[in-house]
Amino acid sequence: MLNVQDLTVHYKISKKVIHAVENVSFKVEDGEFVGIVGESGSGKSTLAHTIIRLLPINAIVVDGRIELLGYDVLSLGEEDMRKIRWKEFSMVFQKSLNALSPVHKVGNQLADAMKAHNPNLTEEEIIDRLKQLLRMVNLPERVLKAYPHQLSGGMMQRIMIALALLNHPKFIIFDEATTALDVVTQGQIIEEIKSLVKSLSLTGLVISHDLGVVSELCDEIVVMYAGRLVEHGTTEQILQQPLHPYTQGLVRSLPDFARERRLFGIPGNLPDLSESIHRCVFAPRCPIANEECFTTVPSTEEVDGRRVACLKVGARV
């Protein structure tokens, strides 16, 4: 359903070029959810915005191909793209809590969004569909008459999920869709997303810096670091037997209250993405890096049924 091949995306700011996504490839099969995980600045949102072609104007798609639902996304004209975006695929954004206008009632805003894509629907059909959507995201009908500021963070995020589902998309991207919520609400919404995904047979991506959230929702996980794909495997492989030292660090930094394990961080910061990097991007933070890691760019290899980009692959930190 989604095939991203050798994708490279840069941003231009004054005389600098930011290497936000470098040579990333992965697939999402029909009915599957793939998680994209990595710390802030690792290129997750750039990847998602490239897939739905909503990049800021200073972004340049340098190389690669994206096939989504049979469309060659990067070569479609803007007009054709507008016809399918939000209809055949959609996205719940990271900063969606601010996405609605504060001065209009929620119901009117949802109805307007629906009319824009389905001008032939009657008022009655629109209200029926809105009520059906609210039931799907566990919201009472009274929210239609409310203004955005009258709703809690969790309610607003459910509205955003409803908005993304408005036109029956087949493919959906959740970009940090639960990050801004308290843990109890986050847990509830993750469970709701799980059951929606199943009942609507959705396919898609879940983007988060939180490996815990991604592993709850996804069949497979792509781990990104500094714009590169460093590991891609099933959720079980990534959690139970991570191969890349960065993935191992992410797994060790997951809270494990049952076993009262200590929390580990990963010391150091992302490299400066405005520089061309001709070594392993993770080498300066990697506890097992040797000289070769500072002089050679690792290629992505298949190891034990998953893909990993590490010269010392498999070595446990």
Ligand SMILES: Nc1ncnc2c1ncn2[C@@H]1O[C@H](COP(=O)(O)OP(=O)(O)OP(=O)(O)O)[C@@H](O)[C@H]1O
């Ligand atoms: N419009 C832009 N102009 C210039 N640089 C940008 C722009 N947007 C993102 N970047 C840079 O591109 C890199 C990747 O950013 P991106 O937002 O894709 O990462 P992310 O993993 O989604 O992080 P976050 O979760 O914080 O959004 C970062 O270095 C970021 O500063």
